[in-house]
Amino acid sequence: MSNLVEIRDLHFAYGSRPILSDLQMDFPRGKVIAVMGGSGCGKTTVLRLIGGQIRPQRGAVTVDGEVVHQLDTEGLYRLRRKMGMLFQFGALFTDLSVFENVAFPLREHTDLPDELIRDLVLMKLNAVGLRNAHKLKPAEISGGMARRVAVARAIALDPQLIMYDEPFAGLDPISMGVTANLIRRLNDALGSTSILVSHDVHECFEIADYVYFMSAGKIVAHGTPADLRQSEDPYVKQFINAAPDGPVPFHYPGRSLADDLGLGAAA
């Protein structure tokens, strides 16, 4: 099967508030796929559904041939060992050093001797450029560095699927470029598949093979970065050009300013 992850007719709601509806997505093996869209459009929810942290109301997510929401806890945990996930702010264990954070999944899931774990951790940290920071605590490194340590931890067990939740949020331009290169490089070196949830057009278009654009829980456009740059779709154009107004309104929906100021009768 060429797709590592497939999403079919996916519908998800928190209570009566629909978040995702009728989603169809393919994530081919070996590719970096970006899922883009404004804040609150349901991008992160897609990752949580792939990871099996929440269950869809309808439809299915298939990862490596297994339907995620039909698995029991043991099956889900087995599947998650094939996944690595980078959380938005790294989610490093604050009581452990950088080294121990990266060693954590290795110690939990393998019986490898300490010397081998040490070598593996240093190699992973070397890949993200932080080998020499291995003794520091998460509180002693910058946000961008913490994100890279979290990447090293996410790839500790050489996962087939790496999911990045807003890897560029809150980073300075240099760290952003470093992280973007890292995502592409790691994907190709490990032969894995990467899903990149982000709203940073420049970085995503630079490294992604394919891009899905989401708005209000639906796919509004998809294609290669080159296709999307040529797109005439008003939403895609607004997003790529960072226009303040367009299909995505600047104002929160509700009463008009004239109504609020009591100018309705005069208007």
Next chain:
Amino acid sequence: MIGRFLEWIGRPVREVVEHTGFAARSLLTLLGQCLGALRRPALISEQIHFIGNYSLVIIVVSGLFVGMVLGLQGYYTLNSYGAEEQLGKVVALSLLRELGPVVTALLFAGRAGTSLTAQIGLMKAGEQLSAMEMMAINPIQRVLAPRFLAGIIAMPILAAIFSAVGIVGGYLIGVKLIGVDAGAFWSQMQAGVDIWKDIFNGVIKSVVFGVVVTFTALFQGYQAQPTPEDVARATTRTVVTASLLVWGLDFVLTALMFNK
């Protein structure tokens, strides 16, 4: 009118029942995960060190003062009956049956319980528990269960230390300061304290309080919303809920253990 009254009564009752049921189910889940956690004693001993050792100072100091006060109060009451040689027995029984387990549990809730709630709440707020789940590691087994077991193990040990130091405090005041006969003090204590009825029942109490206080702290932290306000509120809830449960259970246990 009646409908509204029933609604007014019914809603809080239903909420309490629902909340209690949910807590009971969470406790069962936690107990189930304890079996797995028992396979990794290193994690448990690390937590015993964390929650037990750091509570030691407050337990020792409180135990000493409670024992000294018992020595003073006991002496003045017994003296009026001419029975001051019973002082050792009074101090020991008060501590072993009641004050040791209860005061230790209350101090434990304030010292260790709050730090457990805040720690778990902040781990959740920082997505550390979600990250663990995504690494195919069950956070209930890896994070909560070792702390729960450590609390259950630490509490009776702390209560024993509290009682032992308290007896020394009573001895210092009664024998050294006031001048009660040392032989009478110790021999009355030895004769009046029963290993099963007094000491063992006190240990059972402190194990039960260990379960209640540690579970309350972990449950509040795990259920806290990932916001600074709610983690703060959860910490307060830990102390209030755990203390009330300790008082209530102490009455029930005492009634069961010391009935004629």
